[in-house]
Structure formats: C-alpha cells, structure tokens
Amino acid sequence: MATIDAKGLHFSALGEQLRDLAGHKVRIYNCLGQRYIAAGIKDITLDIDGIPGNALGAYLGEGSSITVRGNAQDATGDTMNGGSIIIHGSAGDAAGYAMRGGTILIRDDVGYRCGIHMKEFGDKIPKLCVGGRAGDFLGEYQAGGVICVLGLDCGENESPVGRFAGTGQHGGRIFIRTKLLPAELPPQVSYRTATAEDKAILCPLLKAYADAFGANYETLVQDTYLLLTPNSANPYESMYVQY
Amino acid sequence: MDLYVYPEFEVVRNEKKCICCQACSRQCANLVHSYDEATDCMEADDSKCVNCHRCVTLCPTKALKIVKSDHTFRPNANWSQATINELYLQANSGGVLLSSMGNPQPHPSYFDRLLLNASQVTNPSIDPLREPMETKVFLGRKTPVPPLEANNTTAVPEPYNPDGTLKTEMSPQIELSMPLMFSAMSYGSISYNAHASLARAATQLGICYNTGEGGLHKDFYQYGPNTIVQVASGRFGIHADYLDAGAAVEIKMGQGAKPGIGGHLPGKKNVGQVAQTRMTPEGSDAISPAPHHDIYSIEDLRQLVYSLKEATGNRKPIIVKIAAVHNVAAIASGIARSGADIIAIDGFRGGTGAAPTRIRDNVGIPIELALACVDARLRDEGIRDDVSLVVGGSIRSSADWIKAIALGADACYIATGALMALGCHLCRSCHTALCNWGIATQRPDLVKRLNPEIGTQHLVNLVHAWQHELKEVMGGMGINSVEALRGNRLMLRAVGMTKEEMNMLGVKMAGESA
Numbered sequence: 001m002a003t004i005d006a007k008g009l010h011f012s013a014l015g016e017q018l019r020d021l022a023g024h025k026v027r028i029y030n031c032l033g034q035r036y037i038a039a040g041i042k043d044i045t046l047d048i049d050g051i052p053g054n055a056l057g058a059y060l061g062e063g064s065s066i067t068v069r070g071n072a073q074d075a076t077g078d079t080m081n082g083g084s085i086i087i088h089g090s091a092g093d094a095a096g097y098a099m100r101g102g103t104i105l106i107r108d109d110v111g112y113r114c115g116i117h118m119k120e121f122g123d124k125i126p127k128l129c130v131g132g133r134a135g136d137f138l139g140e141y142q143a144g145g146v147i148c149v150l151g152l153d154c155g156e157n158e159s160p161v162g163r164f165a166g167t168g169q170h171g172g173r174i175f176i177r178t179k180l181l182p183a184e185l186p187p188q189v190s191y192r193t194a195t196a197e198d199k200a201i202l203c204p205l206l207k208a209y210a211d212a213f214g215a216n217y218e219t220l221v222q223d224t225y226l227l228l229t230p231n232s233a234n235p236y237e238s239m240y241v242q243y
Numbered sequence: 244m245d246l247y248v249y250p251e252f253e254v255v256r257n258e259k260k261c262i263c264c265q266a267c268s269r270q271c272a273n274l275v276h277s278y279d280e281a282t283d284c285m286e287a288d289d290s291k292c293v294n295c296h297r298c299v300t301l302c303p304t305k306a307l308k309i310v311k312s313d314h315t316f317r318p319n320a321n322w323s324q325a326t327i328n329e330l331y332l333q334a335n336s337g338g339v340l341l342s343s344m345g346n347p348q349p350h351p352s353y354f355d356r357l358l359l360n361a362s363q364v365t366n367p368s369i370d371p372l373r374e375p376m377e378t379k380v381f382l383g384r385k386t387p388v389p390p391l392e393a394n395n396t397t398a399v400p401e402p403y404n405p406d407g408t409l410k411t412e413m414s415p416q417i418e419l420s421m422p423l424m425f426s427a428m429s430y431g432s433i434s435y436n437a438h439a440s441l442a443r444a445a446t447q448l449g450i451c452y453n454t455g456e457g458g459l460h461k462d463f464y465q466y467g468p469n470t471i472v473q474v475a476s477g478r479f480g481i482h483a484d485y486l487d488a489g490a491a492v493e494i495k496m497g498q499g500a501k502p503g504i505g506g507h508l509p510g511k512k513n514v515g516q517v518a519q520t521r522m523t524p525e526g527s528d529a530i531s532p533a534p535h536h537d538i539y540s541i542e543d544l545r546q547l548v549y550s551l552k553e554a555t556g557n558r559k560p561i562i563v564k565i566a567a568v569h570n571v572a573a574i575a576s577g578i579a580r581s582g583a584d585i586i587a588i589d590g591f592r593g594g595t596g597a598a599p600t601r602i603r604d605n606v607g608i609p610i611e612l613a614l615a616c617v618d619a620r621l622r623d624e625g626i627r628d629d630v631s632l633v634v635g636g637s638i639r640s641s642a643d644w645i646k647a648i649a650l651g652a653d654a655c656y657i658a659t660g661a662l663m664a665l666g667c668h669l670c671r672s673c674h675t676a677l678c679n680w681g682i683a684t685q686r687p688d689l690v691k692r693l694n695p696e697i698g699t700q701h702l703v704n705l706v707h708a709w710q711h712e713l714k715e716v717m718g719g720m721g722i723n724s725v726e727a728l729r730g731n732r733l734m735l736r737a738v739g740m741t742k743e744e745m746n747m748l749g750v751k752m753a754g755e756s757a
Contacts, residue, residue, distance in 0.1 A: 035549065036549060040554030041483075055546060059482060059486065059550075074537070075537050079482075081483065098481070117532075117536070120522070121523065141532055141536075170528055233510055233527035234527065237510070241336040241341065243332055243340065
C-alpha cells in the first residue's frame with residue numbers, strides 16, 4: 001500500500017499523485033481540507049486519515065472505494081458514478097449530489113440538500129445511507145436512487161430529517177427510520193410506511209451500513225420506515241400551456 | 244366554454260393542382276391534413292398547423308401554401324392580436340406560456356446598425372483568392388497560470404523558472420480552424436440524427452459542436468476531439484469518460500433564451516436512448532433546476548471549475564457559459580478569476596428547445612452590448628487574456644459573426660442557423676416534440692426524415708460559405724489573420740445610434756475618422 005503524507009500538500013499536487021496511483025491501494029494521512037480527492041478516478045482504494053475537503057470522490061468511477069477515518073466536508077461523492085465512499089463521521093452539505101451509481105455510507109449526520117438530484121437508469125441505482133440526521137431539502141429534485149436516513153440517535157418524537165424533504169422529487173425513494181412525518185413535506189411527495197416489499201431494495205443497504213459501522217442489522221431491518229416517493233414522474237407538466 | 248382562439252395560419256390548397264396523393268397527410272405529425280373519401284378531397288384543420296412547411300415542401304404538385312390568417316380583432320395598437328390570444332390561452336388553462344427558439348420580438352438589433360470598414364488606396368486590400376488568410380484560433384487562457392499555492396488569483400505569476408529559463412507551458416487550448424462553433428443543444432432536445440450531423444460536420448470543419456446537458460451518446464465518442472461536453476445543473480450523463488471525451492468542458496450557468504431559470508425535458512422526449520444517455524428514468528421529466536445547487540458564489544463556481552480540472556487531469560479547458568444580463572461585466576470578471584479558461588455569453592435572442600414565453604421575450608440584454616462591455620471590463624482590469632470570450636444568441640450570418648469578432652469575441656457560437664441548415668423552418672414548436680423535420684423530436688418515424696449525411700453536407704456548406712465571406716471581408720480590410728480583427732473596433736462604425744449606444748459599444752459614428 002502506498003502512503004501519502006498530506007500535511008501542507010496542495011490539492012493539485014495531491015491530485016496528481018493520486019492519478020498516478022490509480023489501480024493501487026493508497027493511504028493518505030494528515031489530510032486537512034484538500035478538495036477534489038480522487039475526482040474522476042476509476043480504480044483506486046483510498047484510506048484517508050483526517051478531514052478531506054469539498055467534493056471528495058467527485059465523478060468517482062466504478063472500481064474505486066474510499067474510506068474516511070474522520071468527517072468529510074461538502075459535496076461528498078458529487079456526481080459519483082460508482083464505487084463506494086464510507087465516512088466514519090459526518091459529512092457536510094449536498095452529499096451525494098447528482099449521484100449516478102455506487103454507495104455512500106455516512107456513519108453520523110449530513111447537512112442540507114443531501115442526495116439532491118440523484119438519478120438512476122435500469123439496474124444502475126445509487127444508494128446513500130446516513131446513520132444520524134439529515135438537514136433540510138433531503139433528496140431535493142431526486143430523479144432516482146435510494147436514500148436512507150436512520151436517525152440512530154433520535155428520540156421517538158424527533159424527526160431525523162429537516163424540512164422540505166423531497167422538494168421537486170420525481171423519481172427514486174427516500175426511507176426514513178421514523179414514525180413521524182417530516183416537517184413541511186411538499187405536495188408532490190407521497191408517503192407510506194414501508195412494506196416488506198418496499199424494503200427489498202433497502203435491506204442490502206442496511207446490511208452494508210451495519211457491516212461498515214458495526215450496527216445491528218437484524219434490529220435495523222425490523223424497524224419501521226417511512227417511505228417518500230413522488231406523486232408524479234412529470235410534476236411540472238401541467239404548469240405550462242403550449243401554443 | 245373555453246375562450247376561442249382563431250387559428251394563426253390557414254392552409255391554402257389549390258384544388259386544381261391537388262391530386263389527392265395524401266403525401267401531406269402522411270408528412271404532418273400535427274395531423275392537419277386528412278382525406279375525405281365521401282368527397283374525394285383533402286381537408287385541413289388549420290388550428291393544428293404550426294407553419295413548418297413540411298407539407299408545402301413535399302407536395303409533389305406544389306398545391307399547398309400556408310398563409311397568415313387575416314382574421315382580426317378590432318385593430319388596437321396597444322393590444323396586439325398575439326397578446327389577446329395569449330391572454331385567452333392563459334385564462335383557459337391557468338398555464339405559463341411555453342414556446343421555443345429565439346426571441347421573435349422586434350427589439351432593435353445593434354449588429355444591423357454596425358457597418359464594417361474596408362481599405363481604399365492607402366492601405367491596400369488583400370486578395371483572399373491569391374493570398375493566404377489565417378482563420379485558425381486557439382481558445383483558452385493565454386497568460387501563465389497564477390501559482391495555486393498562493394491561492395491568490397490576483398497574484399501575477401513569475402514568468403521565469405528558478406534556473407532563469409522562460410516558462411513555456413501553456414494552459415490547455417481548443418484549436419479551431421475558424422472562430423465558430425455549434426452551440427449547446429442536448430441529445431433529447433434534438434434528435435440522434437441532428438447530433439450525428441453536428442458532430443460529423445464539426446469534425447470535417449475542424450471546429451467543435453456542444454453536447455448540451457444531455458450526455459454524449461456512445462456512438463459519438465469518436466468525434467470527441469471536436470466535441471465540447473457540457474455540465475449543467477441537472478448533471479445529466481456526466482461521468483469521467485464523458486468529461487475526458489471532449490476537447491473542453493462547459494459549465495452551463497445560464498442560457499440567453501431563459502436567463503435565471505433552468506430547463507426541463509418533458510417525459511415524452513426523455514425516452515429510450517435519451518433517458519439512458521442522461522441516466523434518468525424513462526418517461527420522467529429530466530429537470531435542470533434554475534441554479535446549480537452547490538453554486539451560490541464565484542468561490543463555489545471556482546470549486547466546480549477545479550473539480551472538473553482535477554477530474555480531467557488539467558488537460559481540458561473549462562468554459563463557463565452565462566446569459567447576457569444586466570451585470571454581465573462584473574459577473575464575467577468574477578468568472579475570469581474563478582479559474583475558467585473560456586467565458587461563453589449567450590445573448591437575449593438565443594434559441595431554446597422550450598422556455599417560458601415571457602422570460603424568453605423580456606429577460607436579458609443584446610449580445611452586442613454584453614460582449615462590448617465584458618471585453619472592455621476585462622481589458623480595464625488587465626485580465627482579458629486570462630480568458631477567451633465566445634458569444635452567441637443570435638449570430639444569423641457571417642456579417643454578425645465578423646462584427647462580433649471586431650467587438651472583441653474570440654469565437655462565436657451558432658445554433659439556430661445550424662438547425663436551419665438541417666432543415667428547420669423556424670416554426671418555433673420544438674416544445675411539442677413533433678418536429679416534422681426530424682430535428683427537435685424523438686419519434687423514430689420523424690427522426691429518420693433527417694438524413695445525417697445530407698445534414699452534415701449542408702452544415703459544412705454553410706460554414707465554408709461563411710468562412711469564405713470572413714476571408715473576403717478581412718481581405719477588404721487589409722487584414723490577413725482573424726486574430727488581428729479580434730477586438731478591432733476601429734473596423735466598425737455606427738449608424739442610427741445615440742452617443743450613449745456608441746459609447747457602450749466602443750465604436751465611432753459612421754463618417755468619423757480614426
């Protein structure tokens with residue numbers, strides 16, 4: 001395994017080293033805010049000690065996996081195409097923005113706009129699981145994929161997600177481990193308690209989360225989940241008059 | 244009962260010429276024409292006609308023409324017929340008016356009031372038929388990149404290496420045989436055959452076409468060196484191979500036809516390979532929100548610029564495209580400092596596959612003014628050569644193109660003109676997805692009407708003709724390299740403009756000497 005001491009290293013120099021190390025296992029230590037780590041790299045196994053900067057794993061390719069021993073900043077996995085990102089901590093805003101494939105597992109919390117604009121086509125379905133809480137606008141404009149928020153530290157009367165979950169949602173699903181309805185749910189989102197059938201797509205994601213962070217899969221699977229789905233695949237069609 | 248809107252056009256059939264072959268009926272996706280067996284006559288439902296001329300063109304006996312209806316309201320200089328009809332439509336539906344292609348309103352054109360110079364006697368013109376004329380250009384940053392470690396965009400970089408040798412490494416550039424490109428139109432808004440025509444023509448011409456934000460169909464990766472790949476707020480079809488495929492990556496922040504708002508491809512166009520290329524579920528709307536939800540400042544934009552540079556190994560120039568709006572000069576100055584290599588500005592007459600009518604017709608400013616003030620601002624701030632400027636919306640002819648270059652553009656984007664070379668008749672109905680010419684549709688029977696080989700040839704013909712015209716005009720001015728025309732405002736004179744307008748454009752009045 002190659003190692004890189006990131007202390008004082010500019011993102012551009014770090015990026016160059018990582019591109020040269022594609023296909024290898026790499027450990028980065030002393031990471032402190034370097035942005036765009038592994039951007040667009042298709043095949044790399046990264047273990048990061050410290051705090052990576054914004055846009056960690058942007059456009060990440062299918063053969064790559066990133067593990068962070070610490071928190072991550074904004075736009076983790078921006079437009080990620082495949083592979084996996086595992087954060088042993090929290091992530092900032094817009095984690096999983098426009099994700100197209102792969103899996104992001106975040107042990108603790110995420111900021112606003114997590115999973116915004118996630119997509120899917122056919123059997124390529126991106127998945128994002130948050131162990132703690134998510135901020136407002138979770139899954140905004142979601143077009144596909146699976147988002148799950150567990151709220152493991154939430155009490156019975158607290159919602160693990162903020163306001164306006166699923167605004168503009170026109171595809172995909174959001175699972176929330178709660179019996180409470182999120183605040184200010186927009187009209188284009190419908191909700192129900194997830195059935196066993198609904199959970200089929202969720203189970204492997206819960207298993208991955210449990211395996212990564214030592215949570216109890218059996219209990220997680222038994223819990224009650226609220227499922228948010230869009231009312232329509234064409235939410236704005238009726239807004240216009242053609243002539 | 245709905246308020247009645249009388250059809251805008253009437254189909255006129257010359258019964259003496261019509262042979263009831265029903266070609267018109269087979270050709271019309273809007274279902275205007277039908278054959279009545281009882282009377283053995285062709286009939287037409289005028290209310291469905293969009294005036295695309297498909298039937299007129301293909302009628303074997305030339306029995307058809309379309310005329311504007313002379314049906315009228317009581318004439319009113321304030322309430323035009325169109326305004327009244329649009330109001331009725333909205334009262335019936337409660338909908339936002341949706342239309343397509345560029346702003347058709349009679350706003351003044353500055354291109355039409357600019358005239359070009361030519362040499363006489365003292366500074367002989369050059370004969371382009373005999374002398375070499377250079378039209379090649381390179382787009383990208385021409386100045387050395389400021390040191391990133393300092394993270395200070397205003398720092399002037401050291402031109403020498405520590406050993407005293409000159410730094411010669413250039414930022415990545417786009418090489419074009421002439422300063423013209425086909426601007427962004429997504430696969431989805433236009434058809435596979437339209438994209439095939441643009442890609443092949445760009446390759447033959449040594450210029451670039453632009454994917455728009457619909458991703459790049461797998462068949463078109465072969466044209467990568469002549470492709471600009473776009474990243475927009477919907478982030479459709481974006482992955483490492485896509486970013487790597489093109490000659491440059493364009494971040495779309497805005498579009499001249501609809502500044503400040505996003506776009507959305509209706510579910511009926513998001514089908515089959517279009518959905519696959521975008522990677523969104525088939526039949527669902529493909530929504531590009533108004534803003535990029537991770538960009539609220541120049542600093543945020545800088546982050547996307549550098550994430551794309553990192554993802555492409557710093558091998559591709561990054562273009563940032565904006566709409567021409569009131570504060571365009573200050574915005575462009577910020578973009579130039581964001582690390583972008585090229586700024587593309589789209590004027591208020593730029594085209595679109597669908598835009599709210601009121602926005603298309605009323606938001607934004609003319610490209611001539613936007614270009615002139617951005618060019619002047621970047622010069623004033625000493626950062627003009629940090630970026631190239633590309634302008635579009637609406638370059639209708641080589642005359643507009645040449646005037647834009649003289650106003651300061653490094654290159655121009657054309658799209659409406661390119662579609663017209665493919666057969667578009669400007670019926671402005673792209674949003675209905677029923678384009679009878681096979682351009683702005685995904686219906687297989689319509690798409691196959693556009694033959695990519697013929698389409699390619701027409702595009703190549705058009706651009707070659709414009710290049711000849713550029714060379715003729717340059718030769719007349721005594722200029723043999725298009726680089727020497729760029730920003731050469733002394734080659735322009737104004738007619739019918741106020742002092743303020745001339746001042747804004749940085750040009751003198753016709754008759755005024757240099």
